[in-house]
Amino acid sequence: MSGLTQRRKGGAAATNNFNDDDDDVANLRRSANASAAFEASAGAKTDDNSANNDFDYDNDNDDKSSAKRANRLTLMEEILLMGLKDAQVLRGCILMELSFRKRIATVQEVRKRPFSERLLHVIDDRPTGEVLLDEALRMIKTDSTQSIASWIDLMSGETWNLMSFNYQLKQVRERIAKGLVDKGVLRTEKRNFILFDMATHPVADYSVKEQLVAKTVDTLLSRGAPPTKQTVAMCCAAYAANVLENALVGLNHIQREQAFTKVDEMLQNWASMGDKAKAGGVDDVMAGVLSVYTKMDALL
Structure with missing residues (x-):
């Protein structure tokens, strides 16, 4: 069964897993239904959103870029904001984000392995300012014998090797949510579950989520300028x-079919480093992570 068919059958059941509040889900659907308004101003608005949301990874040392970096969402935060609960996808996002920030790369070898099997090493160990990214960076620095696919499994705790359990990243979803709280996108609330209280993180700033939804819809319906590789990574990870x-609930049936067809083609092209992907700036790490995504159970 193709990934597109799987989404048409089961996608409607997807929800925002970091937030079970019915009012917030209703607000999200109302926000998504406003996507028709985005269609009228897609050209100019898409360019403005891209300028505001895409961080210049090539110039992250200057003061202006550093200030912008402090406010932008990481790839992991964008996916969590859509309602992520999949551990492996998040770990793959961490690797792509480190690659975008030019902290890791694949080891150059004479014999070229498949992208997902290429070994990773650290090329710049400067802290990124993101706790999860820095923790993953320190782990990768200690072992340059692991491949892209192996690191995704190890950081997800998917290993039988007792010596590798120390590579597992713990409480990733909760820590990303806390980062979104610190940035004012989510808020923390206490909810009573009979015997205990649990912290939940409903959306506090819907404008951020609306911009993310608009950027996703514009990309998958081929509106405006070509997407950056960060936007492609976000769409494929989602x-x-x-x-x-969750981002397409406001589209009609034809538009949804177009969107899923587009992202399916995009994932396959970028995972295999096709011509469009090369023109968009794909690197070995991104291609390797996306090739892992193409083999995930959810897409088969």
Whole structure:
């Protein structure tokens, strides 16, 4: 069964897993239904959103870029904001984000391995300012014998090797949510579950989520300028995590079919480093992570 068919059958059941508040879900759907308004101003608005949301990874040392970096969402935060619950996709996002920030790369070898099997090493160990990214960076620095696919499994705790359990990243979803709270996108609330209280993180700033939804819809309906590789990574990761449906609830049936066809083609092209992907700036790490996504159960 193709990934597209899987989404049409099961995608409607996707929800925002970091937030079970019915009012917030209703607000999200109302926000998504406003996507018709985005269609009228798609050209100019898409360019403005891209300028505001895309961080210049090539110039992250100057003061202006550093200030912008402090406010932008990481790839992991964008996927979580759509409603992610898949551990492997998040770990793949961490690797792509480190690659975008030019902290890791694949080891150059004479014999070229498949992208997902290429070994990773650290090329710049400067802290990124993001706790999860820095923790993953320190782990990768200690072992340059692991491949892209192996690191995704190790950081997700998917290993039988007792010596590798120390590579597992713990409480990733909660820590990303806390980062979104610190940035004012989510808020923390205490909810009573009979015997205990639990912290939940409903959306506090819907404008951020609306911009994310608009950017996703514009990309998958081929509106405006060509997407950056960061936007492509976000769309493909949301697709692999089966939460892309959350951003497309306001589209009609034909538009949804077009969007899923587009992201399916995009994932396959970028995972294999096709011509469009090369023109968009794909690197070995991104291609390797996306190739892992193409083999995930959710897409088969």
